[in-house]
Amino acid sequence: MRWSQAHVPTLREDPAEAEAVSHRLLVRAGYVRQLTAGHYSLLPLAVRVRAKIIDVVRSEMDAVGGQEMLLPALHPAEPWRRSGRWELMGQEMFRLRDRRGAELALGMTHEEIFATVARELGSYRSLPQRWYQFQTKFRDEPRPKGGLMRTREFTMKDAYSFDIDRAGLDASFAAFHGAYTRIFERLGLPVLAVEASSGTVGGSDSVEFMCPAEAGEDRVAHSPACGYAANIERATSKLPEVTDAPGPPAPEPFDTPGVRTIDDLATGHGAPADRQIKTLVYVLDERPALVLLRGDHPLNEQKLVDATGATAVRAAAAEEIRGWLGALPGSLGAVGVTDLPVIADEALRGRRDMFTGANRDDVHLRGVDVERDIRVGAWADLREVAEGEPCPRCGEPLRILRAIEVGRIVKLGDRYARALGAEVPDADGRQVPLVMGSYGIGVERAMAAIVEIHHDDRGVVWPLAVAPYQVVIVVAQTDDEATARAGEALYRDLLAAGVETIIDDRPERAGVKFRDAELTGIPCRVTVGRRGLAEGAADVTRRSTGESEKVALDEVVGHIRRLLG
Ligand code: ATP
Ligand code: MG
Secondary structure: OEOOOOOOOOOOOOOOOOOOHHHHHHHHOOOEEEEEOOEEEEOHHHHHHHHHHHHHHHHHHHHOOEEEOOOOOEEEHHHHHHHOHHHHOHHHOOEEEOOOOOEEEEOOOOHHHHHHHHOOOOOHHHOOEEEEEEEEEEOOOOOOEOHHHEOOEEEEEEEEEEEOOHHHHHHHHHHHHHHHHHHHHHOOOOOEEEEOOOHHHOOOOEEEEEEEOOOOOEEEEEOOOOOOEEEOOOOOOOOOOOOOOOOOOOOEEEEOOOOOOHHHHHHHHOOOHHHEEEEEEEEEOOEEEEEEEEOOOOEOHHHHHHHHOOOOEEEOOHHHHHHHHOOOOOOOOOEOOOOOOEEEEHHHOOOOOEEEEEEEOOEEEEEEOHHHHEOOOEEEOOEOOOOOOEOOOOOOEOEEEEEEEEEEEEEEEOHHHHHHOOEEEOOOOOEEEOEEEEEEEEHHHHHHHHHHHOEEOOEEOOOHHHOOOOEEEEEOOOOOHHHHHHHHHHHHHHHHOOOOEEEEOOOOOHHHHHHHHHHHOOOEEEEEOHHHHHOOEEEEEEOOOOOEEEEEHHHHHHHHHHHHO
């Protein structure tokens, strides 16, 4: 490619709206342009990187027996209704009608649609089947952000496994786990495989591949000592055992004028936060419920979703709460409450002599015995772990890292196959539903994550495996005929040797070309200039280290091939 012909609209300044490094650099280096929030045009360099990522992913999918398919992006409502996700997906699903009034959706994932294809699997003997595709997904994300990191339209490599039983699924899951480990290694993405909540897709084991980075939207609890890693939505910690004195035979009310917070009660009334019961009011699928935690423990809402199976979860408004409990937040409690379900965090089990609100403004209770005085309908792990708490496995302090979820694998079980009628006869001739797994990687999010990891203050520093070009030839003086000729000769030789090369033949100052070469992140730069030519040499510079070497013109191709490995 000739830079003079290429559409690489690099910018001198950082785009104002971009926060994440990858967003800023991909815009500035001429890779992407925003059409509207959450929708990006990929320009030629980005398309090349995307293709490289896809090649890596495809080769590892094929290596575990994957068969590539391509299913529609536009779906009829029916399969989604069958699985129950037509409703569940709510506002995240883009919906439309055709000219006959039939309801359709833009595919946000493909479990249902792949299950329709699996209906034709005739026998357990053809299993396992492992199918994948690269297909555009559409999701009406509430907050598209971070450039390519969270968009409303993106390419996913989604894969699905079909097995006859759980043991088969376990083997498929392990195979994909291994493939993902190799994919992210080849893409230059350091990842932690973390335990995760399975979210709207359902299922049992769910592992997310998390790339630690400040720009990430997820948080991961990690113990460097033993390797424990879990999404904050799932993570637990080992709390020190507490033994309480029994306390009084019944809760005792006391006046707490003006007390509104855990802190107020702690400082004004000698009730340490870890001796308080925090009472939150939530609306779970339109029904109110009390959620109890220790005073110093924050709620993780996803844990509440997972524990209750509710699909719509929101904190109740103060006025609703007054209607249900007769008091405002600040004086709430569950003692004596029988008409609302109560869900309590495990850390409250067995606690006695505790403090909580009395459901009367400005009154609290002391001496509360959780199991004696509160009708707890369900116990669950609801609290969010904090930095420094002991790891549940090894007891060493947990670290909380920000991370980008670049991929996810889930054991689905037979839920989708049952709903969609994807069954095969087993060895005894009985029809059994297929046991499925689901495996996703966001291609453009991976691209953004690579930039988050591989950049410096001059621009992107692509790992070789995904770079848009391997080599850029900078012709320092295009108006000097001998220099231009030498550049062209190198260009021909590198192309002939199969090296992906772009030649910067623009009539620009060398400084501009160097800047663009660095900004765009091409791994090797060959500079052909008048001064070097006088000695029959060119400069070969590596983007990652900045090291330059003078190399004789007729050795450049061999030298580059060695660098590229
Ligand atoms: P998130 O929690 O970030 O919303 P998700 O759990 O919805 O992700 P999955 O449904 O498991 O994601 O999708 C598989 C992969 O697709 C993710 O691991 C991620 O790499 C990518 N992905 C998901 N949503 C987006 C998005 N809005 N933009 C870009 N990539 C995405
Ligand atoms: Mg999502």
